[in-house]
Amino acid sequence: MKRQLPLMLVFLLGAFMIIQYFVPAQASLDAYEFILDWMIIIGIFAMALGIWSLMRVSWHKIKRRSHDWQYAALTLAGLFIMVLFGFEPIGGGLKSYLWLQFYEFVMVPVLATIFSLLAFFMASAAYRAFRARSLLAAVLLGSAMVLMFRVLPLGPLSDPINELAGWILVVPNLAAKRAILIGVGLGMVATSLKVILGIERSYLGRD
Amino acid sequence: METAAFDVEVFLWMTLGAAFTLFTLSFLYKDNPLYKIAEHTVVGVSAGYFLVILYYNGLRPNLLNHLFVPETWTPKFDELWYLVPLFLGMAMWTRFSRKWAWVSRYPIACYFGIATGVAIPNEMKNRVVEQINGTVLRVGFEFSQSGFLGVPQGIWDIVLVILVLASLVYFFFSKEHKGWFGGIAKVGIYTLMIGFGASFGYTVMARVSLFIQRMQYLRDWLDMI
Amino acid sequence: MTFHERMITLDRRWIFLTLAVFVIIPFFLEFDIPVTVSKEVRDIYDFIEGLEAGDYILVGIDYDPNAMAELHPMSYAIIKQCFAKKLKVITLTLSQYGAGMAEQVVRDVADSTRIYHGFEPVYGEDYVFLGYRPYYAFVILGMGRDFRIPFPQDYYGTDLDSLPMMRGIRNYDQVECVIDMNGGTVADAWVSYGNGRYNVKLAFGLTGVMAADFYPFYQSGQIFGLMGGMKGAAEYEQLVDKPGPAKEAMKMQVFAHIVIIVFIGMANIGFFLGRRSRTKAGEVL
DSSP: OOSHHHHHHHHHHHHHHHHHHHOOOHHHHHHHHHHHHHHHHHHHHHHHHHHHHHHHHHHHHHHTTOTTHHHHHHHHHHHHHHHHHHSTTTSOGGGOHHHHHHIIIIIHHHHHHHHHHHHHHHHHHHHHHOOOSSHHHHHHHHHHHHHHHTTSOOGGGHHHHHHHHHHHHHTHHHHHHHHHHHHHHHHHHHHHHHHHTTSOOGGGOOO | OHHHHHHHHHHHHHHHHHHHHHHHHGGGTOOOHHHHHHHHHHHHHHHHHHHHHHIIIIIIIIIIHHHBOTTTOOBOOTTGGGHHHHHHHHHHGGGGOTTTGGGGHHHHHHHHHHHHHHHHHHHIIIIIIHHHHHHHTSSOOOSSSBOGGGOBHHHHHHHHHHHHHHHHHHTOOSSOSOHHHHHHHHHHHHHHHHHHHHHHHHHHHHHHHHHHHHHHHHHHHHHHO | OOHHHHHHOOOHHHHHHHHHHHHHGGGGOOOOOOOOOOHHHHHHHHHHHTSOTTOEEEEEEEOOGGGHHHHHHHHHHHHHHHHHTTOEEEEEEOSTTHHHHHHHHHHHHHHHHHHHTSOOOOBTTTEEEEEEOSOHHHHHHHHHHOTTTTOSBOTTSOBGGGSGGGTTOOSGGGOSEEEEEESSTHHHHIIIIIIHHHOOOEEEEEOHHHHGGGHHHHHTTSSSEEEEHHHHHHHHHHHTTOOOHHHHHHHHHHHHHHHHHHHHHHHHHHHHHHHHHHHHHHHHO
16 A cells, blocks of 8 residues: 555556556547646645745744755745735736845846856866866867857857867767767656666665 | 826835845855855755646646546546546555555556656667668768868768767777777777867856856846945 | 976966957858858758648747847747748747747747838737746647647736637647647757657757757657758858858857867877877886
8 A cells, every 4th residue: 555556556557657648549649648747746746845844944044043044034034925925815926026036136137147157166176177187188188179260250260160079069079979878768758667667766765 | 196106016026036146156265154054955946846847737727637636636537547547647656655655656657667668669769770871871072062161061970970970989889999990999089078078168158158047137136236 | 397298287367368359259250151051950841841821830939048049049949930921820948047038939939020111910820929937848748739828818817718829729630740849858859759759740949958859759750850950050050041140159169179179189199299208208108
């Protein structure tokens, strides 16, 4: 009941979806549509779980007065302000002015800027680690340099560099990425089969 | 008059955005309270934003409207099968209870069963069959057409096929990488390094772009002053 | 400390400062960077140009604010071209913070089309925004059967059948192509489930980090076009003859790339000088 039934469910649903792919009869298509619809609904609850978890963690931090608990209060304040301005009747739903403004002038700047910090850390990491210590490292460095030089206006050199960069992208790069794709694809299929057959069951957690 | 008032409002909002941008950038010097304020605020604001989106762009149109009459909220009885995903979704929430956490295995099992069942034929087709197809059938082996360095395109097509095979050999660990097999694997690892180098070259542009965009925002804000 | 040791042990904050200064300098300089349009970008442009007024196109704005720097200019350029061609544009987002991004693009481009082209795109007749739904793989599969499975209503809560342009539109069969601007794993799902299962004609605008990984799909014909990073965006802006933030950003890109190339070169020179002096010291000893 606690473990065997879910495993059977995985097998039945997995087998059904595989068969459905090859046998698109009307009955199986109808069932397929229901399943897709229902999964999206289950997904909504699963996503909300993450938000509830964040609220719980922040609340415990405040209650226990843990280190830097004031910031957890800020997190909760931000969350409640958005909920307050977003939901009717106080907020106006998806057209609520303040809800949209907080998105555009708090969320967008911070999220975009946090990722922009990566430019600096990447530059610093490249400076420290990107060295031609061996032939293999030199090849890596050379390929990266060609792609970087492609952006620079180098006059008469621009055309050959663009051509070389184009060749790197569509011959060796393509070959490397294709091999990885095929490897990942086979790995995904093997893992999926292990899940459906009940060999891989760690996703169910422990008893 | 109305235009001036509007500008002040936009300017104040943009100032808030600029302040949060600068708070976040201050992390480059070192971790500090201003950065932490920006970071923790955005975690809460993002969660709140997403909760509203989930309700208006998920729960309401895809579930509640099937079970209740919109606006009046009176129950509807013609689509009661929507109670199944409702219960499965709610079962997810039992994860917080030690006693009832096992109930959440049912929706998780549904998700894994369906996701893996969908993945097997589609991923096999997309990542394996189509890629092999692309390597063997899509390349034209066109020798009359000139390619990179004036070499016939057909030659580069053959090189592509060889490099794909060599890279695949590198990932084949059931046979020791020695002798001729090791030689092919070596060609494979060099090919992979060129690929990773190309990714890095693109990544530089990607990361710098993010910073440039923030600077463009600050420029627009300063222009308002 | 020797010169070459200094060359490889610079405090990272000097690197940060140099990069920041060299990104800011071009804001004060007037010059233009020539952009060469690549085949994979032109393929998208040519395909859209080949469509007839009234044809349907699906534009996915599948990115969060953290990828907007590269993908926003692409979205603007693509939707501008679609409105200029009087195509019917269906937009959606499968990214959790992407709804605001999509709404902004659609609203701004509709406004600018009204002002600059005299054509007034009307919501529900010329374009719709379907909004967001979770579990993108299932959403993509669902749309292959019927848009109404994942999206019974649009972003604003209007029934899809109440929108004139969505009447008679059932699934991907009625859509000429999907152009997806993407900053994450949704791209893989579009290829596997959109193209793989339903043979959707698909093209991507991708962040620079992802671009090199998608060339195999381009060569195999699973996608018909590819815009990679800020350069791809600048190329598309050039094609639609609307130089925008991406074209401007290429100036700063040039300076930033020079700084990073110089730092990598400096570190390598320092490394080789150090190795040579270590070898020499070893010979003496």
